[in-house]
Amino acid sequence: MQTSKQFWYGLGLGVLGIVLFSSKAVMVKMAYTYKVDSISILLLRMLFSFPFYLVIAFWYNKQNGNVKPNKKDYLWLVFFGFVGYYLASYFDFVGLTYIKASLERIILFLYPTIVLLLNKWFLKQPISKIQGFAIGLTYLGVVIAFSSEVSITGPDVILGGFYILLSAITYASYLVGSGWLIPKFGVVKFTAYAMLVSCVCVFIHYGFISKSNLLDLSWQVYVLGACIAVFATVIPSFLVSASIKMISSSNFAIVAGVGPISTIILAGIFLNEMLTWIQLFGALVVIIGILLVSLNKTSNT
Template sequence: MQTTRTFVYGIFLGIFGIVLFSSKAVMVKLAYQYDVDAISILLIRMLFSFPFYIVIAYLYRHQNSEVAIKNKDYVWVVFFGFIGYYLASYFDFVGLTYIKASLERIILFLYPTIVLLLNKIFLKKPITKVQAGAIALTYLGIVIAFWDEVAISGQDTYLGGVFILLSAITYASYLVGSGWLIPKFGVMKFTAYAMIVSCICVFVHYSVISEVDIFSFSWEVYFLGFLIAVFATVIPSFLVSASIKMISSSNFAIVAGIGPISTIVLAAIFLNETLTLLQLFGALAVIIGIFLVSINKTKTTV
């Protein structure tokens, strides 16, 4: 039976993990101040992350060893590692060259609604009236926030928003498609394998496309890349997994609402970003909508 202490500890881990995840956009924006491009900072992040996931894959190599895994399952791991962590990360980093870190987090926070829509389209899962209303509310919030930002920052806001939306869509596709693979491999092993695939994709992308010397940047870029890899990628992934195990996914969905708020606060502190009252109203609409989607989804799947 779950104790109050365990529940409180789980909430604390969840909040800490979400705040660390939210710091990624802020640190990427800080790195861009040192004339580094999106693929280079993404490469640095993956170079620092790669050894951690190699170790994790080795330590958990026997997880779910009693389950028969076919060759095609590994093919799907490669595919979902490609779209879920490589493409999603690349679109996210490119989008951040055009828009505020706080707006980036608000758009990425849409992924639960995209999961619902993909389940409806491809898996024929029904969407309740409450969920439909919540989805409408979230996208209304995005329109409000962006309409005001375009008036302030110009047309590049649209381009950045499209890239971040593509990131949310590819990540949601990963969540929908990989659900049946995780029970076969186990959470830790599947995540490690998918992240290794993602790292390799970034390495190939950089070697084929980029002409930038990876050793030409200032020390601040490598330091921020290390922080992004360890404190905004590896550590929070474990914290979030532990939190979900302690407090359940439905309770974690409530805790996750702190994500956009923490990004807004961190962006204000470290980047001097500010949101207008209209943008804050749009952000609040998105947070409420995602909260309703998450809660209603949990009730309909119990």
């Protein structure tokens, strides 16, 4: 039986996890001020994250989910690690070179709607009228926010928005496709393995295309890379998991609405980013739409 104290504790963990996740875009934008490219800062994120997930994977190595995975399952895990964490992260970091951190979070926040659309197209799962209305509402909010930004900063924001949208699509694809694998491995073990796959992909990517010397970066970039790995990747992933376990996924869907708001606030404090009233209205429309999608989806399960 859940007590009121446990609920508020779980709620606090969820809010903290979401705020820490939201800080990633802000810290990436701060790193870019030191003339570092996207693949280098992504590499630092993975380098500092790698030991944590390696220990987690080793610790949970002998623990399986409901069904023991076979060799084919491991191949799918590699694929989804490539798509869901490597590609999604790479597109996100590249997109952040063109657009504001606060706008990045608004687009990434669309992934629940993309999950619904992918389930509709590939798994033939129906979309309710409320969900359809909410999906339309979220994309209307993005159009409102970005049409204003294009007039302010120019067409580069469209390219940046496109990369962030690709990040949201690849992450949503990972969520849809990996759903049947997670029960076989267990959530923690699957996440750790998928993250290790993405780390290796980033290492290979950097080795082939990067022309920069990782040892020539300023010390601030290393600090930010470590902070992104620890405080915006590893720690919030466990905080969110603990929160969902304590307060349920439906309540966490409401907590997730803090994400874009916290990014806007953090970007204003640390990056001096200012959104217009029209963009703030667009962000609010997106948040309302996603909450409708998440709550309606949960109530139907």
